[in-house]
Structure formats: structure tokens, C-alpha cells
Amino acid sequence: MIEYLDGxxxxxxxxxxxxxxxxxxxxxxxxxxxSAYACVSLLRHAHKATGxxxxxxxxxxxxxxxxxxxxxxxxxxxxxxxxxxxxxxxLLTAASLAIAIGLCGLGIAMAIRGTNxxxxxxxxxxxxxxxxxxxxxxxxxxxxxxxxxxxxxMVGASIVGGMxxxxxxxxxxxxxxxxxxTLGAILLTLAICVMHFTAMGAANFDRCFPLSADGELxxxxxxxxxxxxxMLILGAAFGSVVLDETDRRRTxxxxxxxxxxxxxxxxxxxxxxxxMTHMSQGLALYDAEGILRLHNRRLPAMLGLxxxxxxxxxxxxxxxxLTIIGPGGTEAxxxxxxxxxALSQHLPLISGQGGDIQHSFGDGRTLRINHSPIGDGSWxxxxxxxxERQRTEAAIFHLAHHDGLTGLPNRExxxxxxxxxxxxxxxxxxxxAVIAIDLDRFKEVNDGYGHAAGDQVLKTLAERLTHGxxxxxxxxxxxxxxxxAIKSFVSMDALRDFLARIETALFTRVSIGDTTVGxxxxxxxxxxxxxxxxxxxxxxxxxxxxxxxxxEFDRHICYYExxxxxxxxxxxxMAKDIWTALEQDAFYLVYQVQKSVATNEITGYExxxxxxxxxxxxxxxxxxxxxAEECGAIGAIGAWVLKMACLDAASxxxxxxxxxxxxxxxxxxxxxxxxxxxALLRSGLSPKRLELEVTETSIIADKNxxxxxxxxxxxxxxxxxxxxxxxxxxxxxxxxxxPFDKIKIDRSFMNEVEVxxxxxxxxxxxxxxxxxxxxxxxxEGVETTAQLEVLRAEGCTEAQGxxxxxxxxxxxxxxxxxxxxxxxx
Numbered sequence: 001m002i003e004y005l006d007g008x009x010x011x012x013x014x015x016x017x018x019x020x021x022x023x024x025x026x027x028x029x030x031x032x033x034x035s036a037y038a039c040v041s042l043l044r045h046a047h048k049a050t051g052x053x054x055x056x057x058x059x060x061x062x063x064x065x066x067x068x069x070x071x072x073x074x075x076x077x078x079x080x081x082x083x084x085x086x087x088x089x090x091l092l093t094a095a096s097l098a099i100a101i102g103l104c105g106l107g108i109a110m111a112i113r114g115t116n117x118x119x120x121x122x123x124x125x126x127x128x129x130x131x132x133x134x135x136x137x138x139x140x141x142x143x144x145x146x147x148x149x150x151x152x153x154m155v156g157a158s159i160v161g162g163m164x165x166x167x168x169x170x171x172x173x174x175x176x177x178x179x180x181x182t183l184g185a186i187l188l189t190l191a192i193c194v195m196h197f198t199a200m201g202a203a204n205f206d207r208c209f210p211l212s213a214d215g216e217l218x219x220x221x222x223x224x225x226x227x228x229x230x231m232l233i234l235g236a237a238f239g240s241v242v243l244d245e246t247d248r249r250r251t252x253x254x255x256x257x258x259x260x261x262x263x264x265x266x267x268x269x270x271x272x273x274x275x276m277t278h279m280s281q282g283l284a285l286y287d288a289e290g291i292l293r294l295h296n297r298r299l300p301a302m303l304g305l306x307x308x309x310x311x312x313x314x315x316x317x318x319x320x321x322l323t324i325i326g327p328g329g330t331e332a333x334x335x336x337x338x339x340x341x342a343l344s345q346h347l348p349l350i351s352g353q354g355g356d357i358q359h360s361f362g363d364g365r366t367l368r369i370n371h372s373p374i375g376d377g378s379w380x381x382x383x384x385x386x387x388e389r390q391r392t393e394a395a396i397f398h399l400a401h402h403d404g405l406t407g408l409p410n411r412e413x414x415x416x417x418x419x420x421x422x423x424x425x426x427x428x429x430x431x432x433a434v435i436a437i438d439l440d441r442f443k444e445v446n447d448g449y450g451h452a453a454g455d456q457v458l459k460t461l462a463e464r465l466t467h468g469x470x471x472x473x474x475x476x477x478x479x480x481x482x483x484x485a486i487k488s489f490v491s492m493d494a495l496r497d498f499l500a501r502i503e504t505a506l507f508t509r510v511s512i513g514d515t516t517v518g519x520x521x522x523x524x525x526x527x528x529x530x531x532x533x534x535x536x537x538x539x540x541x542x543x544x545x546x547x548x549x550x551x552e553f554d555r556h557i558c559y560y561e562x563x564x565x566x567x568x569x570x571x572x573x574m575a576k577d578i579w580t581a582l583e584q585d586a587f588y589l590v591y592q593v594q595k596s597v598a599t600n601e602i603t604g605y606e607x608x609x610x611x612x613x614x615x616x617x618x619x620x621x622x623x624x625x626x627x628a629e630e631c632g633a634i635g636a637i638g639a640w641v642l643k644m645a646c647l648d649a650a651s652x653x654x655x656x657x658x659x660x661x662x663x664x665x666x667x668x669x670x671x672x673x674x675x676x677x678x679a680l681l682r683s684g685l686s687p688k689r690l691e692l693e694v695t696e697t698s699i700i701a702d703k704n705x706x707x708x709x710x711x712x713x714x715x716x717x718x719x720x721x722x723x724x725x726x727x728x729x730x731x732x733x734x735x736x737x738x739p740f741d742k743i744k745i746d747r748s749f750m751n752e753v754e755v756x757x758x759x760x761x762x763x764x765x766x767x768x769x770x771x772x773x774x775x776x777x778x779x780e781g782v783e784t785t786a787q788l789e790v791l792r793a794e795g796c797t798e799a800q801g802x803x804x805x806x807x808x809x810x811x812x813x814x815x816x817x818x819x820x821x822x823x824x825x
């Protein structure tokens with residue numbers, strides 16, 4: 001081994017000690033290094049490229065290293081100084097360059113297509129073979145005489161050294177990073193240099209001499225060729241440097257982008273997972289074959305399955321089957337039929353434009369499933385639990401169509417059901433009866449027992465009215481104490497049976513705690529088609545019949561009659577004329593004198609309202625005042641009467657009192673206080689000369705409110721008289737609750753007071769009551785002297801009637817007592 005190394009290294013040392021041009025040696029090393037760097041850099045680019053681009057970069061790399069090996073060889077040969085100048089054979093010189101490029105291209109192609117380090121090493125070794133082949137072909141291109149003596153061990157060492165170093169260079173160059181790239185370039189440079197200088201050291205030119213031949217290439221032209229090749233190599237090296245820098249920057253950008261994309265993708269994935277986990281809907285993604293590829297955790301729970309169950313990979317049919325079977329997992333006999341039915345509902349939406357469908361389950365759940373096709377056969381399904389929403393909507397619908405207190409249908413639902421009943425009746429042979437129901441004395445229940453008791457009465461009556469309802473029957477609450485009912489019937493017996501049940505329900509006593517309350521009502525009936533063809537007309541006619549029933553004491557049910565329409569029409573015409581009379585100042589006042597029973601002196605006058613209605617003559621207040629109350633004109637009429645009565649009384653030469661009747665409707669309005677005050681201020685009449693007459697019936701309607709208003713009026717100094725005492729709701733409690741200034745006995749007790757002991761006893765009792773309360777008593781309707789004598793004998797304070805003076809206008813003259821121009825009424 002020592003002898004072998006001595007045979008190799010000895011001649012090599014001798015070779016370097018022979019004369020060389022150091023500058024050309026340095027140039028050869030630099031050209032070699034540059035070409036080596038260009039080669040390994042382009043090798044990387046070719047490895048990363050694909051298709052035709054890879055072939056292009058492989059060729060460029062082969063040219064760079066081939067030219068580099070060739071240029072290194074001939075620059076080094078030019079540096080050699082054997083004592084004479086070499087000439088070169090043109091064909092062999094060109095052949096050496098072709099060998100270098102071709103074999104290097106083959107080795108590079110093998111290296112970049114390799115899948116492991118051995119493949120890369122073998123490719124590099126082929127490049128080493130290219131170096132050796134090019135060198136020895138280039139030596140053969142030298143034109144000279146004599147024979148070169150070769151050192152066989154050194155020749156073998158040059159070839160093996162070049163292959164090994166070139167193979168390692170390829171392995172290093174295929175690695176990652178600039179360090180591996182630099183190491184590859186150095187190893188390839190060593191491969192070229194080691195091979196060249198070892199091979200040159202193996203050659204002995206002592207027996208060679210200069211020789212000329214045709215087709216030779218002298219050293220000058222070779223120097224130019226080497227310079228040109230060197231420029232190409234520098235260009236390739238510079239290009240590879242640019243490519244490396246570009247590739248480095250692109251790699252950094254790609255890595256940064258990949259890192260950013262990874263962060264964005266991670267964030268999106270996390271957010272998507274978070275959204276899918278916490279979304280209230282069930283989400284499912286099916287592929288074109290109907291296989292479930294993705295779903296959130298909410299979906300199994302919404303379908304009634306185990307929330308932890310993974311449905312991925314199941315078909316849509318299987319998901320439907322699991323949902324129908326339920327968590328128990330037991331199939332029923334009709335499971336397959338139900339699955340097919342579900343698919344027939346869903347598949348048209350999935351294959352079409354999408355849409356949603358609702359499913360209700362036995363446990364009360366209601367799901368809405370929406371399918372949204374993507375376009376490639378796949379689709380997304382979302383599942384919403386709308387159970388609570390439906391319950392809320394049902395509750396809202398119920399509230400919108402039912403009375404909040406009693407739960408009965410309200411006016412809106414009543415009208416809808418009424419219209420449906422009329423449509424059905426018009427298409428068939430049925431009749432339809434509409435029944436208007438108004439409770440009697442319900443306000444007394446509220447006032448006497450409180451509104452809570454009134455509500456209890458309404459709820460109890462609602463239960464009784466709806467108990468045992470049959471097909472075609474409906475009872476509704478329209479508001480307050482107003483109810484209505486519908487009955488579709490063929491025979492009148494069926495209608496009478498329904499009305500009897502309503503009457504029984506209304507007139508059965510209601511228990512409120514420890515107290516029982518008597519209830520009742522007035523019932524009006526109108527029948528389709530005899531009494532009307534449309535809802536509004538039938539309801540109006542039923543109301544007319546109900547008001548007739550309310551006005552009659554001996555019956556609770558009244559059927560509509562055409563005469564009721566005529567009566568209603570007449571009242572409407574009268575209401576219109578009342579408003580016209582107010583506008584045209586067509587009302588006028590008359591006065592009836594009031595005198596002392598004991599002295600026959602005038603104590604005051606009661607003002608009475610009169611109306612000469614055009615085309616009808618004089619109309620009694622008993623006829624037009626109720627109509628005025630219905631149409632809302634009574635307030636304006638009452639204010640006018642009070643104003644004119646005060647103005648008239650203020651103009652009298654004698655300070656007699658003037659008594660003005662106040663209607664129940666006026667007494668219920670707080671405006672009465674200001675109306676009285678304004679009339680007194682405008683007329684200048686002393687409040688002590690004004691007396692307001694109210695009936696106990698008007699007070700009972702809202703006792704607390706009425707007595708409060710009367711106290712305010714009395715505080716002005718105005719007198720308050722209770723009128724028509726002895727009729728209606730007379731009670732000692734009313735006299736105890738308010739300090740009345742006068743009691744007026746109703747005229748009905750005076751008709752037979754002189755001959756009827758019972759009437760006389762009632763009058764005597766009222767007079768005794770007045771004396772005990774220190775309240776003066778006035779008797780109305782005194783028409784005979786005998787009646788006046790009874791009153792005088794019993795100690796009555798005042799009286800008025802036709803015997804003492806008929807109602808009329810007052811004429812004042814020089815006499816002490818005025819005269820009355822009487823008028824009818």
C-alpha cells in the first residue's frame with residue numbers, strides 16, 4: 001500500500017514542482033469553482049421543476065458543468081510549461097467538449113430523477129466519468145511528437161477520485177439550505193481539479209517534442225475559445241445566483257404564506273368547530289351519493305338520538321330510519337313505510353331547488369328541516385327545533401282569537417265563525433240563528449262585591465254557557481257583560497233547546513266565596529235568512545230584539561220582529577232631529593210653580609223642557625230624553641237648560657228658587673260641576689236660588705261617583721233635591737249617605753191619596769221620614785183640593801201640580817204674583 005501511495009503521490013509532487021504558470025492555475029481553479037456552483041445550483045432548479053421546464057434546466061446545467069470542465073482542463077493545460085508550446089487537434093478538442101456536455105447531462109438527469117441518496121450519488125459519479133473522459137480526450141487532442149509515458153496507478157486514482165467526489169457533490173447539492181449547496185459546489189470543484197491534476201501528474205512528456213499537422217488549433221485560438229467559454233460560465237453562474245436569490249425569496253414568501261395560511265386555516269377551523277358546536281341548528285353535509293360526510297354535535301340530539309352518536313358515513317335513508325325508530329332502536333311494522341313516506345317528501349326538495357319541511361314527533365317536538373342543494377348533487381341540510389316557536393305562535397293565535405278572561409272566542413273569531421256558518425247555510429238548507437246576550441244588573445255585582453267577584457261571575461257563566469255545546473253551536477264574549485251565540489239548525493225545536501240551555505246558564509245563582517249572587521240576562525234572537533242575509537244586519541236585529549227583552553219585565557228571550565226595525569228607524573230619525581234642534585235653538589223652557597202647602601205662597605219654580613218637533617208637534621220629554629241619552633246629545637241639552645234657567649231666574653224681580661232636573665248621564669260626568677259653576681257665573685244667579693233635582697235611580701248607577709259630584713255642587717251653595725222618591729231604588733241608605741235639601745214625593749202616590757188608605761199611609765210615612773231627618777218634603781201631581789187637604793193635614797211642606805199651576809212661560813206684571821201662560825204637556 002505504501003509502495004502504491006508512493007507511486008501515486010511521488011509523480012504528482014514532481015508534476016507540481018515542474019514549471020507552471022501560477023496565474024493560469026488560479027484561473028483554472030476559479031473557472032472550475034464558478035462552473036461547479038452554477039452546476040449544483042441549476043441541478044436544484046431542475047430537480048424542483050417538472051415537465052419541459054425540468055428538461056430545460058437539465059440541459060442548462062449540463063452545458064454549465066460541461067463547459068466548465070472543458071475550460072478548466074484547457075486553462076490548466078495552458079498553465080503547463082513542458083518547454084515548448086502545444087498545438088491542438090480541432091476535431092478531438094471539439095469531441096472532448098461534446099463528451100463533457102453529453103455525459104454530464106446524463107449524470108445530472110440521473111441525479112435529479114433519483115429517489116434516494118444512492119441514486120443521487122450514481123448520477124454524480126457519471127458526472128465524474130464525464131470529467132475523466134473529457135480530460136483524456138483532451139490530452140489526446142494535443143499535437144506533438146513522441147510518446148507520453150503514463151503512470152497507471154495515478155490514472156486509476158484520477159478516475160476514481162473524480163467519480164467519488166462528483167458523487168458526493170450531487171448528494172450534497174440535492175439537500176436543503178445554502179450550506180449544502182456550497183458544499184456541493186466545493187466537492188464538484190475538487191472532483192474536477194483532483195481528476196485533472198492527478199491525471200496530468202500521471203503523464204510524462206519527457207519523450208515528446210513539438211510537431212505540426214493539418215487541422216491543428218494553436219494555443220492562441222484555444223485561449224480565445226477558453227475566454228469565450230469562461231464568459232459563458234460566468235453568465236451561467238451569475239444566472240444561477242440570480243435564480244438562487246429569486247428562489248430563496250420565493251421560498252421565504254411561500255413559507256410565510258404557508259405559515260399565514262396555516263394560521264388562518266387553523267383559526268377558521270377553530271371558529272368553524274366552535275360555531276358548529278354551539279350553533280342552535282343541526283347541520284349536515286351530504287355528498288352526491290347521499291352519504292353524510294359532516295355534521296355537528298347538535299344534529300343527533302335534535303333528531304332524538306344519542307348526542308354522542310357519530311352519523312358520519314350513513315346514507316340519508318339510514319338517517320331517516322334512525323330518526324323514525326328513535327333512541328330505543330326497535331323497528332315497528334310500519335317503519336319502512338314511514339321511511340318511504342319521509343323520502344318522498346324530502347327527495348324532491350333535494351333534487352330540485354331546495355326548501356324546508358316540518359315534521360312533528362310523538363313526544364311533542366316539531367322540527368323544520370331545510371335542504372340547500374350545492375349544484376354537484378351534494379347538499380346541506382339544517383334542522384331547527386321550532387317546538388317552542390309553534391307553542392308561542394299557537395298561544396299568540398289563541399290570545400288573538402279568544403277572550404283573555406273567560407277563554408271564550410272573542411269578537412274576531414265570532415265574526416269569522418259567523419261568516420262560515422252563513423256560507424254553509426247559503427249552500428245548504430240550514431238556518432242560522434244569532435243570539436245577542438246582555439247580562440242584567442252586572443254593574444251592581446261589580447259595585448257591591450268588587451271587580452274580582454265580577455270576573456268570577458263572568459268566568460262561571462262562560463263555563464255554563466259552553467258546557468255541552470253541540471255541533472253548529474258557538475258562544476263568544478264580545479266585551480264587558482256582552483255575549484253572543486250562533487246556532488245552525490234545521491228545526492225550531494233545536495233552536496229552542498239551545499236557547500233554553502242559555503237561559504238556564506244565565507239564571508242559575510253563582511257562588512262567590514261564602515256569598516251567592518243571582519244572575520240573569522236579556523236574550524235577543526235573529527234568524528238567517530228571514531231576518532237578514534248578512535252578518536251586520538243580523539247582529540243589529542239581534543241587538544234590537546235583546547233591547548226589547550231588556551225593556552220587558554215578563555220575558556227574557558225576544559225574537560226579532562220587523563216592527564223593531566221601524567221603531568229603531570224612528571228613534572234614529574228623532575236623534576237626527578234632536579241634533580238639528582240643538583243647532584237651531586229649537587228647544588224652549590216652561591216653568592211649573594211650587595207653593596207652600598200651609599200658606600199657599602210661591603216657594604219656587606221647576607223648569608221643564610219642551611220641544612215642538614217639526615212635522616210631529618209637541619214631543620214629551622219622556623219620549624225624546626231617552627233618545628238624547630242614546631245619541632249623546634243629553635249633555636249638550638242639559639247644559640243649555642241649566643244655562644237658560646239660570647239666566648231666566650236671574651231676571652225675575654222676585655228671588656224665587658228655580659229647580660232643574662239632572663239626568664243620570666249628566667250625573668255620571670265630572671263636567672257637571674264646571675257646567676253648574678259656569679251657568680251661575682254667566683247669569684249672576686245666587687247659588688242659593690238654584691236647586692238640582694236628581695233621581696235615586698241615577699245615583700245608584702254609580703253611587704260613589706254620583707255622591708262625590710253632588711258634594712262638589714252642594715259646596716257651591718246649590719240645593720240638592722231627591723226626585724221621584726218612593727219609586728225605583730228608594731232606600732234609607734241613600735238619605736243617610738247624603739244631606740239632601742228636599743224630598744219630592746212621586747206623583748203616582750197622589751192619584752188616590754184622598755180615597756186609598758194604602759197610598760195615604762205611604763205618603764204619611766214619607767212625610768214622617770222627612771220630619772225626622774229635618775228635610776222638607778214636596779208632593780208632585782196635586783190636581784184636586786181633596787189631595788191638597790190631605791197633604792195639609794199630614795204636614796207636607798210644599799206641593800206642585802195642575803191645581804196650583806200648569807207649566808208655562810212666566811209673565812211678570814205689577815201684581816205681586818206672576819201669571820203663567822200655560823202650554824200643553
